[in-house]
Structure formats: C-alpha cells, structure tokens
Amino acid sequence: MYLKKAFWSEGLNAPESDPQSESPAKAVGELVNSLNKQRLYREVTLALRTGLRDARAEFSFLRVRGLRSILKFLRSVAESDTTINLFCHSQSIPELQVVPVLFQNSLKETEDDIVENLNHIFGVEPMKITSPSTDAEVALALRVLEGCCLLHRESTVLAHQHKAIEVLMNIVSTRGALEQGVCLDALVSIMLDSSANQMDFEACNGIEEVAELIRDKQVDENLRLKCGEFLLLLIGHVNGRESSPMAAVHEDIRRLLGEKSASLIWAASQFGSTLDPEQRLMALHIQARRVLESLDLY
Known part of the structure; x- marks a missing residue:
C-alpha cells in the first residue's frame, strides 16, 4: 500500500494575493x-x-x-x-x-493444534487442516x-x-x-x-534465557550480538525506575554474567540519548560487541 497525496489537493497552499478570496479558499482547503x-x-x-x-x-x-x-x-x-x-x-x-x-x-503454538476428538471421521464435513508456520x-x-x-x-x-x-x-x-x-x-x-x-x-525467566544464549560460544555470533543489544536496551530502559517490575534486573545480570560484564552493560547502556537515531544505533552495535568481548575473555 502506498499512501500518496491526492492529485486534487495540489496547489492549495499557493500564496493568495486577493484578500477577498481568502475566505472561499479557506473553505475549499478545509473541504x-x-x-x-x-x-x-x-x-x-x-x-x-x-x-x-x-x-x-x-x-x-x-x-x-x-x-x-x-x-x-x-x-x-x-x-x-x-x-x-x-x-x-x-x-x-x-x-x-x-x-x-x-x-x-x-x-x-503447534501444541494448540492437538486433535481433541475424532468426530470428523464419522461426519461428512472435511477436517480443516492448517499448514504449520x-x-x-x-x-x-x-x-x-x-x-x-x-x-x-x-x-x-x-x-x-x-x-x-x-x-x-x-x-x-x-x-x-x-x-x-x-x-x-x-x-x-x-x-x-x-x-x-x-x-x-x-x-x-527471560533474563536467564537471554544470558544463556549470549554465554554460549557455539551460538551464531550475530545472535549473541543481538542478545547484547537487547540487554543494553533493557538496562537503559529500567535505569532510574525503582518502581519498575524489573528493578532487580541489574542483580540478575550480575549473577548470570559476572560483575565485570554486568558493570560494562550498565555503563554502556548510558550511551548518549542526544545522539541522532543513526549514531545511537551505531553506538549500540559497538557497545554490544564490547559486552561480547568481555564475556569471551573468561
């Protein structure tokens, strides 16, 4: 779908020199x-x-x-x-x-597709079969x-x-x-x-699942980097929010990834909010790689 500007709306914002025509033009513009x-x-x-x-x-x-x-x-x-x-x-x-x-x-989830009865076998209506995702x-x-x-x-x-x-x-x-x-x-x-x-x-136990992936050196490196970005964004979002449901996430990461990596994640999650979106994304990638390198040292 392409939400294009209607051709008949062009020219509405052209400068109008005649004051007497301003009122009709305004009405037409509103219409x-x-x-x-x-x-x-x-x-x-x-x-x-x-x-x-x-x-x-x-x-x-x-x-x-x-x-x-x-x-x-x-x-x-x-x-x-x-x-x-x-x-x-x-x-x-x-x-x-x-x-x-x-x-x-x-x-x-595929387990939702379990057949609970066999009534369709004895009826005339065919069973509805949905192909898996x-x-x-x-x-x-x-x-x-x-x-x-x-x-x-x-x-x-x-x-x-x-x-x-x-x-x-x-x-x-x-x-x-x-x-x-x-x-x-x-x-x-x-x-x-x-x-x-x-x-x-x-x-x-979401933090545990993500921590397990990022620690596993057999996992695809791009996925491990994505886990690092996820943790950085998560920590950055809950920082300073003591009433957050995930206020204890700092302690969880320290327990799962170690003091050094947890401290790096906490510090890196503070990267400048004044950066433009492209710079912020680049900074996120760089910091995620540093987190990964800190884990691979041990």
Whole structure:
C-alpha cells in the first residue's frame, strides 16, 4: 500500500494575493483536507482488511503474502503523524486489529493444534487442516508485531492478552537464529512501558534465557550480538525506575554474567540519548560487541 497525496489537493497552499478570496479558499482547503483524511482512512482500512484476510489463511504461503503486505503498510504509515493516528484509530475496531490475528495464526503454538476428538471421521464435513508456520512466516509475524507495538501502544495490551511473552520466549528457546534475533527486537517493543509484559518476562525467566544464549560460544555470533543489544536496551530502559517490575534486573545480570560484564552493560547502556537515531544505533552495535568481548575473555 502506498499512501500518496491526492492529485486534487495540489496547489492549495499557493500564496493568495486577493484578500477577498481568502475566505472561499479557506473553505475549499478545509473541504479538501476532510476529503483527503477520508481517502487516507479508506486506504488504511482497505490495506488492513486485505492483509488480514491473507494472514488468516490456512496455507502458509498466503499468510506470508498477507504479512508482507501488512509490514509494507506499516512502513508507509510510519511516514506521517496523520497516518499513524488513523492506524491507531483503526486498531480500536476488533475486525481490523492486527495483533490478535498474529497470535491466532502465524504465532500460534503447534501444541494448540492437538486433535481433541475424532468426530470428523464419522461426519461428512472435511477436517480443516492448517499448514504449520514456516521460519520465514514466524520472522515476518514478529516484525509486524514489533511495528504494531511501536506505532500503537495499546497493541502491547492486546499482546499481553494473548500471552505474548510466553509465546516469544518459547520461540527464543526452540526456533532458529533468524527467528530468535527478530524475536528479541519484538520483545523490546512489547515490553516498552508495559508493566504487565515486563512482569511476564520476569516470570518466564527471560533474563536467564537471554544470558544463556549470549554465554554460549557455539551460538551464531550475530545472535549473541543481538542478545547484547537487547540487554543494553533493557538496562537503559529500567535505569532510574525503582518502581519498575524489573528493578532487580541489574542483580540478575550480575549473577548470570559476572560483575565485570554486568558493570560494562550498565555503563554502556548510558550511551548518549542526544545522539541522532543513526549514531545511537551505531553506538549500540559497538557497545554490544564490547559486552561480547568481555564475556569471551573468561
């Protein structure tokens, strides 16, 4: 989906020399702005309905197509405050909510598919069979989840209702490096300013799982670096918040990774908030590598 400016709205901001024409021009401008907003909302709802229809499909390749469409849509939405607000409004409508569809389909755990009875054998209706989620599908679903939670804070509440932390920690424990890395990014987004999800993370022994990955030298180096970035972001977020559900995370990291690495993580998590996003990302990569090097020395 591409949220382009309507061709008929061009020229509205041209300078007007005649004072008598200001009032009609203002009225026309308001009308055009209203029409433009309605057009954008129709595009938002159409893109969501189309993407969600495929994301609910029985076949993985259709779900992947739907997830790619939604992810492209979210990137387009993020370009302006107007479209972000329209997307947030759309998420108050149950049939347009993205997060529940993710957990009911692509992120649905396979154990949920256990057949409880054999009534379909004796009936005339065929049994509905849903193809399992592929690695690529899970990774895409996690990216969509991350985008939804970053653009719409209430999506973290929806994620909590679907036991998101438990599902994501299971992915970290059982899936491959591709899904694990994306999963760590999604974990950051759903725990941001969400006490409920932070408490779930603590209850699932999330720090222990991440610490185990970063300590294991047999694990892919890129994944270990991603674990380092995750810990840096986590520590940076809870610093100075004594009432945070994860206020004891410093002690947990010290216990799991040792005093030296824990101190380095704490100090590195203070990297300048005044940096622009690109510099901040580069600093995060550098500090994560230093954390990894400190662990590999012992």
